[in-house]
Amino acid sequence: MYNEKVLVHFFYPRNVGEIPDADGSAFVGDPACGDSLKVTIKVEKNVIKDVKFLVFGCGAAIATSSMMTELAKGKTIEKALEITDEDITDALGGLPEDKLHCSVLGAVGLKKAILDYLKKREKELEDKRENNK
Numbered sequence: 001m002y003n004e005k006v007l008v009h010f011f012y013p014r015n016v017g018e019i020p021d022a023d024g025s026a027f028v029g030d031p032a033c034g035d036s037l038k039v040t041i042k043v044e045k046n047v048i049k050d051v052k053f054l055v056f057g058c059g060a061a062i063a064t065s066s067m068m069t070e071l072a073k074g075k076t077i078e079k080a081l082e083i084t085d086e087d088i089t090d091a092l093g094g095l096p097e098d099k100l101h102c103s104v105l106g107a108v109g110l111k112k113a114i115l116d117y118l119k120k121r122e123k124e125l126e127d128k129r130e131n132n133k
């Protein structure tokens with residue numbers, strides 16, 4: 001049912017865990033199946049230096065979340081925001097038709113973690129501006 005690459009990311013997922021002093025984080029879920037995913041990111045000079053995930057979900061959710069971290073690590077914020085569920089599936093060499101939706105979790109989780117980072121950064125800059133008045 002799954003190809004070898006998917007199985008490798010399922011049995012040996014990369015970047016599992018949580019970054020304690022994360023710059024951005026997100027918790028997303030798929031209401032249809034109840035699976036959920038937490039993504040934390042560390043950003044340095046506009047580049048995703050580290051990204052980790054914790055998932056409660058199916059094998060495809062684990063494999064796609066793992067691949068999402070591999071695709072995102074080392075990318076600029078702008079490039080990481082462009083990562084789609086299709087990119088994740090393609091990088092894994094495909095998923096069975098009925099498991100394609102699982103890759104959405106990783107793509108949405110990453111986007112939301114980045115948006116959380118950008119929101120926090122904007123707030124920091126606003127606070128700095130306020131303090132300099």
Ligand code: FES
Nearest residue numbers: 033035058061102
């Ligand atoms: Fe829910 Fe795979 S069945 S993410």
